[in-house]
Amino acid sequence: MFLADSGSIAVEVALKMALQYWQAKGEKRQRMLALRHSYHGDTLATISVCDPQNAMHSLYQGYITENLFASVPQCQVNSGQDDKKLFDHWREDDISEFRTLIEQHASEIAAVIFEPIVQGAGGMRFYHPNYLKQVRALCDKYNILLIADEIATGFGRTGQLFACDHAQITPDILCLGKALTGGYMTLAATLTTRHIAETISKGDAGCFMHGPTFMANPLACALANASLALLEKNRWQNQVKAIEKKLWRALSQLKESPQVADVRVLSAIGVVEMKQQINVAQLQRQFVEKGVWIRPFGKLIYLMPPYIIQPKQLTQLTDAVTAIVNS
Numbered sequence: 001m002f003l004a005d006s007g008s009i010a011v012e013v014a015l016k017m018a019l020q021y022w023q024a025k026g027e028k029r030q031r032m033l034a035l036r037h038s039y040h041g042d043t044l045a046t047i048s049v050c051d052p053q054n055a056m057h058s059l060y061q062g063y064i065t066e067n068l069f070a071s072v073p074q075c076q077v078n079s080g081q082d083d084k085k086l087f088d089h090w091r092e093d094d095i096s097e098f099r100t101l102i103e104q105h106a107s108e109i110a111a112v113i114f115e116p117i118v119q120g121a122g123g124m125r126f127y128h129p130n131y132l133k134q135v136r137a138l139c140d141k142y143n144i145l146l147i148a149d150e151i152a153t154g155f156g157r158t159g160q161l162f163a164c165d166h167a168q169i170t171p172d173i174l175c176l177g178k179a180l181t182g183g184y185m186t187l188a189a190t191l192t193t194r195h196i197a198e199t200i201s202k203g204d205a206g207c208f209m210h211g212p213t214f215m216a217n218p219l220a221c222a223l224a225n226a227s228l229a230l231l232e233k234n235r236w237q238n239q240v241k242a243i244e245k246k247l248w249r250a251l252s253q254l255k256e257s258p259q260v261a262d263v264r265v266l267s268a269i270g271v272v273e274m275k276q277q278i279n280v281a282q283l284q285r286q287f288v289e290k291g292v293w294i295r296p297f298g299k300l301i302y303l304m305p306p307y308i309i310q311p312k313q314l315t316q317l318t319d320a321v322t323a324i325v326n327s
């Protein structure tokens with residue numbers, strides 16, 4: 001486990017681990033295969049695996065490595081259903097573009113990187129666990145490392161402790177952040193297998209080449225320990241279920257609104273997708289006037305409340321969203 005100072009750096013570290021692993025094995029593999037609509041951070045290497053339509057690619061063109069991208073299908077989530085019925089039907093050709101890319105470029109791909117089940121800042125999109133299962137199987141078949149970026153989804157946010165658990169898969173490298181400290185201080189972590197760590201250490205460099213000054217900052221680590229101790233009390237499952245129920249009951253009514261394209265809820269994540277681009281500055285001011293802090297982007301208004309939120313507070317949030325969408 002490598003502790004880093006932010007989520008972007010945790011992903012940066014994951015990419016460097018993959019590159020150093022192949023270098024130690026004497027293979028030249030320097031490309032990443034990522035997913036469209038993904039978000040992995042704001043540093044230059046992480047931008048290179050973010051959605052290629054994202055404005056940042058053109059802004060820093062020439063500086064950003066060109067990676068490979070596959071589409072992921074959006075899927076409906078049946079909120080409030082038991083786990084077996086949670087995700088809607090799966091079509092085998094949903095994975096075909098990904099499979100073609102991996103088949104064509106297998107010998108140059110160092111790693112596949114994805115945000116499992118929920119793509120966050122790239123569009124708050126939910127997708128099917130079968131996609132993850134197939135990605136894992138294809139990575140195994142072609143001997144490619146798999147990086148799961150669970151910085152947003154980790155620690156119960158999607159209803160499982162980790163979103164990869166929806167598909168019962170294990171990544172080779174895992175990135176964690178955000179809820180690791182409950183949001184009180186910045187800290188992130190990149191975890192990998194003993195095999196990958198030892199392979200890297202046997203390479204020419206002799207160790208993994210990254211050393212942040214404030215690595216494992218003691219205050220941040222103390223906060224993470226406190227936050228993880230709360231999580232281990234295992235109240236999060238009921239908290240997340242209660243949040244999902246309330247989010248769905250309140251937000252699903254907005255489906256009828258003519259301005260709304262889609263409403264989707266998965267565990268402690270509620271999303272209202274509008275048909276038109278949102279005037280963010282204006283909406284944010286209106287939200288603040290209603291006493292809530294909500295940060296919309298693009299066409300999306302979304303809620304990811306802390307698990308300890310009280311029913312009354314959650315109602316205040318959903319009431320504010322409802323009032324503003326209908327205004």
Ligand SMILES: *Cc1c(COP(=O)(O)O)cnc(C)c1O
Nearest residue numbers: 006007008039040041120151152
């Ligand atoms: C927030 C986020 C990051 C970046 O984390 P920072 O701490 O903001 O640098 C990376 N990946 C995902 C999936 C995120 O949600």
